[in-house]
Amino acid sequence: MSPHRQVQRDLTTYDTEWIMTRAVTITGTRSTGHHGLKSYAELFAHYLAPFAGEETRFYIGGAKGIDSLSLLWLAGNTHAQITIVVPGTIHQQPPEAQQAITRSRDRITDVVELHAAELGSPAYHARNRWMVDHSDMVIGFPLIGPQGTAGTWQTLNYGAEQGKPHLIVPV
Template sequence: MPGTVGQQPAEARQAIERCRDRIGEIIELHAAELLAPAYHARNRHMVDRAQMVIGFPLEGPEGTSGTWQTINYASSQGKPRLIVPV
């Protein structure tokens, strides 16, 4: 997550607590502000640690959404990608 668990909505914090026994690690990036750069950093962090990326972009032409930025970053890293338009 881009910030900390404490910055997440109550529902997200509760979901984490309910699943705590199945969560191996929570990585907090400690972003000062939860704006686009923090989300992009989070997405790159996930791609860097993944063997494959599955993206669910909105149907239509390739755009500049965070989903496409993440898919394209995975491509630049030579990671296999599965793109499932929704």
């Protein structure tokens, strides 16, 4: 008997669903005023669109900056599933983020409110880890420059530590 025996089996419904679904965390800077909306739309078209099939679920943090911009772009340009994850509640998010969520409400599949007691760095880091733990990969849009300690880099590094593919698109 050959040591490299090939086994054939039929795919189950579970196998098919696992192969056909993909979950992606989006993380990025809140400081986005240094580029115009057209520039971000082009970035998202190049780096989010290839992953944005109907079977894809994007986890987005629900903050201002890249979170809000990517939410609006995904809602307007794809059929992907969108889940917003916030450390507290939606009502605690900045006005810009609340407006993006309201504008995209009909395209948002789920909202996860983690109900943190305090909205400090630990709550945001816990939110980011939650998203990565529920994802297959991470796409990050950090500010151009050296790797720092910002939440975007912490999220990308956490994904890498978990052995998940990550795509870094400096802005």
